[in-house]
Amino acid sequence: MAPSNRKLSERQTKMLEYITDFVKEHPYPPSVREIQLGCSISSTSVVDYNLHILRREGYIKRSPDISRGIQLLDKDTGRAMGLQTSIAVPVFGAIAAGEPLMAFPEASEAEETLELPASMLPPRTDGMYALRVKGQSMIEDLIDDGDVVLFQRRESASPGEMVAAWLKERGEATLKRYYPEGARVRLQPANSAMSPIYEDADKVEVQGVVVGVIRMYR
Amino acid sequence: MAPSNRKLSERQTKMLEYITDFVKEHPYPPSVREIQLGCSISSTSVVDYNLHILRREGYIKRSPDISRGIQLLDKDTGRAMGLQTSIAVPVFGAIAAGEPLMAFPEASEAEETLELPASMLPPRTDGMYALRVKGQSMIEDLIDDGDVVLFQRRESASPGEMVAAWLKERGEATLKRYYPEGARVRLQPANSAMSPIYEDADKVEVQGVVVGVIRMYR
DNA sequence: GATAGTTGCGAACATCTGTTTGTAAACATA
DNA sequence: TATGTTTACAAACAGATGTTCGCAACTATC
Numbered sequence: 001m002a003p004s005n006r007k008l009s010e011r012q013t014k015m016l017e018y019i020t021d022f023v024k025e026h027p028y029p030p031s032v033r034e035i036q037l038g039c040s041i042s043s044t045s046v047v048d049y050n051l052h053i054l055r056r057e058g059y060i061k062r063s064p065d066i067s068r069g070i071q072l073l074d075k076d077t078g079r080a081m082g083l084q085t086s087i088a089v090p091v092f093g094a095i096a097a098g099e100p101l102m103a104f105p106e107a108s109e110a111e112e113t114l115e116l117p118a119s120m121l122p123p124r125t126d127g128m129y130a131l132r133v134k135g136q137s138m139i140e141d142l143i144d145d146g147d148v149v150l151f152q153r154r155e156s157a158s159p160g161e162m163v164a165a166w167l168k169e170r171g172e173a174t175l176k177r178y179y180p181e182g183a184r185v186r187l188q189p190a191n192s193a194m195s196p197i198y199e200d201a202d203k204v205e206v207q208g209v210v211v212g213v214i215r216m217y218r
Numbered sequence: 219m220a221p222s223n224r225k226l227s228e229r230q231t232k233m234l235e236y237i238t239d240f241v242k243e244h245p246y247p248p249s250v251r252e253i254q255l256g257c258s259i260s261s262t263s264v265v266d267y268n269l270h271i272l273r274r275e276g277y278i279k280r281s282p283d284i285s286r287g288i289q290l291l292d293k294d295t296g297r298a299m300g301l302q303t304s305i306a307v308p309v310f311g312a313i314a315a316g317e318p319l320m321a322f323p324e325a326s327e328a329e330e331t332l333e334l335p336a337s338m339l340p341p342r343t344d345g346m347y348a349l350r351v352k353g354q355s356m357i358e359d360l361i362d363d364g365d366v367v368l369f370q371r372r373e374s375a376s377p378g379e380m381v382a383a384w385l386k387e388r389g390e391a392t393l394k395r396y397y398p399e400g401a402r403v404r405l406q407p408a409n410s411a412m413s414p415i416y417e418d419a420d421k422v423e424v425q426g427v428v429v430g431v432i433r434m435y436r
Numbered sequence: 437g438a439t440a441g442t443t444g445c446g447a448a449c450a451t452c453t454g455t456t457t458g459t460a461a462a463c464a465t466a
Numbered sequence: 467t468a469t470g471t472t473t474a475c476a477a478a479c480a481g482a483t484g485t486t487c488g489c490a491a492c493t494a495t496c
Contacts (some may be wrong), residue, residue, distance in 0.1 A: 260444075267443070
């Protein structure tokens with residue numbers, strides 16, 4: 001059944017609110033009877049009836065025959081909320097460490113994992129990974145030593161974008177701004193004390209573009 | 219019963235791993251029988267027995283008589299994991315907007331809320347809030363216009379710390395480095411084009427110290 | 437070897453919980 | 467008014483699920 005996009009009734013709104021509050025305060029979703037009590041509804045069948053509507057309208061997802069099998073969805077994106085909201089972003093070692101990034105890194109292979117809320121991230125969250133920055137080559141772009149930089153995996157970049165680049169011949173990964181210049185590529189640090197790297201275009205492999213920076217002071 | 223800090227048995231380790239994996243893949247915790255099947259255990263009572271041990275050792279919390287009432291805890295901090303892992307940090311408007319921060323801001327009153335994983339944050343997460351930075355007064359400390367800055371609410375700061383300061387007489391909040399100098403306070407911007415603010419100590423109110431910076435490129 | 441503690445087993449029990457059924461009131465529509 | 471749809475109710479049903487009990491095997495300690 002397709003969503004009718006009808007406005008929710010007062011009762012349905014209250015139920016949705018109750019479920020939202022409930023999962024914030026408990027480590028498990030509410031049962032039908034808890035919703036019944038919490039919303040002063042006289043019968044479980046009424047709860048079930050309205051849960052069907054909430055499901056049809058895309059507000060929740062239900063796992064049949066499973067107790068507490070109610071899952072909140074984001075009405076707009078359809079993305080699961082609650083437990084599933086946070087997305088595991090693998091954090092790899094230092095960007096200058098000299099190891100190429102695996103083609104399809106598994107979060108479990110990473111030395112560390114960063115659980116970020118989906119709301120913080122762009123719509124596309126697959127192929128997202130993070131690197132801990134070593135050195136101050138991007139200091140003038142406000143990226144410091146020790147910062148965690150979020151990347152979106154991509155194999156090409158627009159001129160001027162900040163990228164993680166793999167230098168095939170040197171066996172080295174680096175964080176720089178990307179400027180294609182004919183047959184070669186200029187990798188520009190954001191540090192006036194440092195010089196750009198020039199490399200043949202076919203010896204440079206873009207591994208991702210910067211989408212965010214996170215810095216925590218200790 | 220106090221934790222014995224004994225090493226977990228192979229079976230208990232496997233159960234804990236199963237629960238951890240389960241909550242990552244489902245919006246609800248596992249039932250006793252699902253754990254039984256998932257760990258190839260012959261009886262639910264054995265599961266119950268070992269769950270008791272996991273609870274005693276501080277790995278989980280159980281809600282009696284409630285189906286799927288298992289909650290993972292962080293063994294070290296005792297903090298709840300799973301749904302409760304993400305902490306709602308209220309994001310208020312621009313730091314220079316000219317409004318004092320409320321004493322106890324509710325996440326619900328904030329214009330926006332940032333759900334951050336507890337693992338990213340310091341142990342103390344109450345009194346945590348965020349401000350969106352307006353202007354480039356802290357550019358040399360690598361904080362740019364538009365960045366979201368995380369604060370820990372505090373009423374005093376050590377010299378040199380970055381603080382959100384409330385200037386009572388000016389009716390203005392500002393993000394600066396904090397330098398007490400006798401009877402007055404120097405609020406130092408990190409921007410050589412800008413001058414420090416000098417103010418009587420009793421006319422300056424520290425509202426929080428910077429604990430992190432988050433920047434997302436669009 | 438005796439004893440106590442730990443771990444495991446199977447079955448039964450009690451209750452929690454999703455689902456279904458039959459009925460009815462309220463409402464809109466033709 | 468007649469008809470169909472939506473919403474609500476109460477009760478019962480069936481399955482899911484936490485809990486308990488008695489017993490046995492194993493282990494450590496004295």
